[in-house]
Amino acid sequence: MKTERRFRGIKATLPSKDCNKCGKPFSWRKKWAKCWEEVKFCSERCRRARRGAS
Template sequence: MVPAAAAGRRPAPRAPSGEDGAVPPPPPKTCDSCGRTITWRKKWERDWDTVRYCSAACRRHKPGEVDARLETSIRSLLAARASSGTICPSEAAREVGGEGWRTLMEPARAAARRMVAAGEVEITQQGRVVDPSTAKGPIRIRRAH
């Protein structure tokens, strides 16, 4: 086989981009439903601007009245605490859900993640701010500084 350069052909010009020649992916987004980070994927190349949800499950469960009540509950609970005070998502779930509060634990965590994306609160574990998309286990919610 004859190399392309030897056959009189030149490689196709590449679009100018970063130092290594690769076009950097667009910045990540936040899922409108669960508040987790959505990273760019090749399959979304043409419609990245319209992507709002990280999964089919999130697309089916768009934030509703209960989610808005959880966010309001988080705001009011934090307002009742000292400026450096924290709350557990279960407190908001108990306030909104009454006896059935346990089913609202994940929605309460999702409400907190959406509020982190909006810059209203921070999620902490053992007193340190953590990435809400990857936090597992017990979390606390505090006002953003």
């Protein structure tokens, strides 16, 4: 029998922030666990465009 991986937590309880570039809210990701305080942008696209006019 094949085992299926599922998210077992409640996404609403995850911390979130607003992107410094576009202003959209984004949620915590496991890959950001060690550097969540330093994360400022929701995506690579926003990070690259950070110097442009919003």
